[in-house]
Amino acid sequence: MACHRHRSNHAAYEWRLGLAVALLAALAGWTGAGALHAQDDVDAGEVEIMEAEAREAAEAPAVETRAAAAAPGSAAGGEARAAAAAPAAAAQDVEAAAVQEPEPLPPISVGGGLQSSFLHHRSNDADASDHLRVNSLRLYLNGAATNNIKFMVNTDIDYGGSLGAPNVGQNTRFKILDAVAQFEMSDTFNVWVGRFLPPSDRANLYGPFYAHHWGVYADGVQDGYPFIFQGRANGAAYWGQFDKVKLSAGAFDGHSTTGVSSLIGAGRVQVNFWDQEPGYYLNSTYYGEKNILAIGLAGQTQAESGNAYSADFLMERKVPGGGAVTLEAEWARYDGLGGYDPRYVMNDGGYLLGAYLFPKRVGPGQFEILGKYARARFREGVTADYNQKTTEVDLNYIIRQFNARVMIFFKDTSYTAVQTDDFQVGVGLQIQM
Known part of the structure; x- marks a missing residue:
């Protein structure tokens, strides 16, 4: 158990x-x-x-x-x-x-100029005569290939004279006045090539359309330098503006100008103490737009001919209210090169011009009073030496400066020998556009 x-x-x-x-x-x-x-x-x-x-x-x-x-x-x-x-x-x-598109070029400009006059002419050896003249009819064309490369073409009729009575057989065919390629890189560096006014006196560089008085190139002094047509020659020149100093120098064809094959050398220096005058060509007056105090020295030379040189002066001051007072003067010497009378080797002389532009306008324009006195000598010629004395008085009505003006002129010229005295009175009209 x-x-x-x-x-x-x-x-x-x-x-x-x-x-x-x-x-x-x-x-x-x-x-x-x-x-x-x-x-x-x-x-x-x-x-x-x-x-x-x-x-x-x-x-x-x-x-x-x-x-x-x-x-x-x-x-x-x-x-x-x-x-x-x-x-x-x-x-x-x-x-x-x-x-992107290229920078636009300056527009092509087209213009024209007309000088027409009524002239009453009386000389010692001929009866008085009256003439209605077309003194000058110019066409202007300016354009540009680039902003620095420009082109200028000007024409004029071959009127056969300046102020006096028409020459026998005078015609009105057009001729080339200027045809210039202009390389204008800066104020100080410009090159012109073609036909144009060479470096010379102020009177040549302003021409009849920008002269102060009507009776230009008839005093034995102004613009006696050699030329092909109205002061022009074929060649090339440099010019530049250095603040108040303007320089120009060039070489020009001699054969087409004087019949001598060697080149003509030309130069000019100008100093403007007050306002500047931009550009190559000049004015005789600015009608109160500028204060001018200028001195110019010019000269030309040709090896087988001779020399020509001049000194010119212009002073113009504005007057309160739009007026102006002007003084212009020149002394020139043509020694075998240029001159007014080809029969003489030596031609020299000078002139003094004064003008007052009233400030008050009357209608669309202003009145101006002008006076000029010149003396010239002719030496070393095939005939007797002689002197020329020229007196001119103008009453001008200036509507729009050089674009619209009317000039009443009185010019008396007397000679000591060879030439005959003459007296001219008339009315000149100038229009430009």
Whole structure:
């Protein structure tokens, strides 16, 4: 009985032990499964966190760039905007370059000028005569190949004289006055090539349309330099403006001008002490628009002919109310080159001109009174030496300066020998556009 009880107790103990082991195994299995599930949950969370961090890291530069671009006054913002705008700007530059047009040239200008007069002429050896004349009819054309390379063409009729009675057989055919290629690079460097007025006296460089008085080039002094037509010659010249000093120098064809094959050298220096006078060509007056005090020296030479040189002076002061007072003078000497009378080697002389432009306007214009006195000598000729004296008085009505003016003129010329005295009175009209 004791053994049986002992075996029964032992069996009960083993059963209880097995049950405990089974329970422990079950508990361990349950705990392990929970731990695995927990580990899976942890791994999934870490993955989600890592993915979120990666997205934030990827988005951070763009956010910083946008923030920097949005920050006003920020250097980083400026760089960001510049970096963002660079491709677009480059594309715009390429597009602009593709469609960019050349800089427009100055427009071509066309103009004209007319001088016409009624002249009563009386000389000692002929009866008085009256004439209605077309003194000058000019056509102007100016254009440009570039902003620095220009072209000028001017023409005039071959009227056969200046102020006096018409020459026998006078015609009205047109001739080339100016035909110039103008390379105008700066105020100090300009080159003209073609036919134009060479460096010479002021009177030649302003011509009849910009002269102060009507009876130009009839006093034995003004513009006695050699020329082909109305003071012009074929050649090339440099000119430049250096503040108040203007310089010009050139070489011109001798054969077409004097019949001698050697070149003619020409030069001029001018100093403006008050207002400047821009450009190559000049004026005799500015009708009160400028204060002028200018002195010019000019000369020309040809090896087989001789020399010519001159000095000119112009002073003009504005008068309150729109008027002006003017003094103009010149002395010239033509020694074997140029001159008024080809029969004489030596021709020299000078003139003095004064004018007053009244400030008060009468109708559309202003009145002006002008007087001129000139003396010239002719020496070393085939006939006797002689002197010329010229006196001129003008009463002018200035409507629009050189574009519209009417001039009543009286001119008396006397000679000591060879030539005959003459007297002229008339009315001249000048229109330009």
